[in-house]
Amino acid sequence: MSIDTRARRAAAGVHASVRGVDPMTQLLELKEEAKDRRRTSAIITAAAVAVVLVAGGWFAASNLGASEQPVQPADTPAETVARDFVEAYGSGDADRAIGYLADGADTGGLIASQGGRGDPMSPEEVRTLMSLLEAQRYSQTVSSCVEESTSAAGVAVRCTVEFDALGSDELGLGPNPGGEFSVTVDDGHVSKVLHVWNAAEFGSESWEPFTTWVSENYPEDAAVMYRYGVSPLEDGSPRITEESIALWDQHVQEYVATSGGT
C-alpha cells in the first residue's frame, strides 16, 4: 500500500473518532471557562502559573518510569541509534531520548547549543533542557547521520540538522542549516553527545534580536532567563530552571507575535 493511501485511511479513522463530539455543549463550556478566567485577578493568575508549573513537573516526573522506553539491540547500527536519538531529542520526546542514553552518559555537550559547556546531566536535567528547547520553539529536520570513526569509546556519528528556533520559521528566517550533533554510540546506547547550532545567521537574525528585545522590554525577566556577567548579549546563556523556562515560553510567544508571527 502507498503511504498516501495509508495516511488517508488513518485520517478517516481520526475523523470517525470525533463523530460523537457535540460542539454546542463544548461552546457553552468554553464561554464559562472564558468568564472564569476573566474573573481571575493578576495575583491569582501568577499563583496559578506557579501551581501549573509544579503540577506539570510532577506530571512529567511521574510519567518518566511509566512510558515505553526504546529497546535497541546491541547490534543496531550506530547510525540508526544516533539518528533515532537525535530525532527524539529534537521532537521533544524526552522519554524516548532519555531511553537511548547509556548509564552515566556524558550529556554535558547538549548544553553547547545554548552557548555553554556543562557537566554530564542527569536524565531529569536533560528533560528540563528539552523543555527549554520547546519554550524556544525549537524544531529540526535531520539532514544526514554519518559514521565518522570507531574507537574504544564507541562509534562516533555526526548528524547534521536544519533547525528553527525563536520563531525563525514563522518570521521567514529559517530553516537554519548549521545544526549538528556529535553522537558516540557504544553497545546500542548513546554514551556521549554534543549539540551545536553553528549558524552565524541564526545568531544575528534570531538570537541577538530576541535577546535585545527581552533585555529592553523585560530587563528583570532577562536576569532570570540568562546567566551573564556583563550583558546577556555579550556573554549570556540561558538559565535552565523552571522559572526561566516559563519566561522563555511567554516571551518567545510574545516576541514572535509582535514581530509578525503568531
Add this chain to the structure above:
Amino acid sequence: MADNTGSESADLATDQVLQLPRVETFDAFFGREYASLVALAHALTGSRSHAEDVAQEAMLAAYRRWDEVSRLDMPGAWVRRVCANIATSFVRRRVVEARAALRFRSRETDVIAIGGDDEAFWVEVRRLPRRQAQCVALRYVYGCSVAEIATVLGCAEGTVKSHLARGKVTLAERLGERFDEETES
C-alpha cells in the same frame, strides 16, 4: 473584546446600512471548526482525554481575540496553527493538561479510540520532528494543499514541501509502506 453574544439582527441592520462585509459570529465559527480541530489535536497528541482540552484552548484564544481573528482572511487557519502548536509543544501541552487537572473534574469526552492500524500511523506521525508532524496532520486531517499548510504554519511553500516529503519517506520506512514520489501541490 467583541461582544460575542450581541444581537445578530442589530448587527445585520448596521451592516446593511454601512455596506460592511459580514463578520462571522464566533458561535458559527466554533460550530463549523470545532470537531475538525479536535481531530487534529487527537492525531497530534494521541490523547482522547486531552484532545478536547487542546482544541478548547485554541478556541479560547480565538474567542478572547475574536475582534481581530474574525477579520483575518482565514480565521480557521489561525486557530489551526494555535492548535497544532499547542498539541506539539511539550511545555504548552503540559500547561493545558495541568489547567484541565486544576478544574478538579475530568472532561467527559465523546472522542473514541482510533482503530489499531490507523493509530499505528498516528503514533509514527507523532515521532516525527514537530514541523513534519504538523505538516502531515494538516495535509491528511484537513486535506490542506501545500499553499494552505504554508498559510496555516506561516512558512514558505518550499519548506512545507520539504517537511512533507521527508515526513512521508520516514513514515513509509517505519510502517513498511511504499513511498511514491509525487509532486506535492
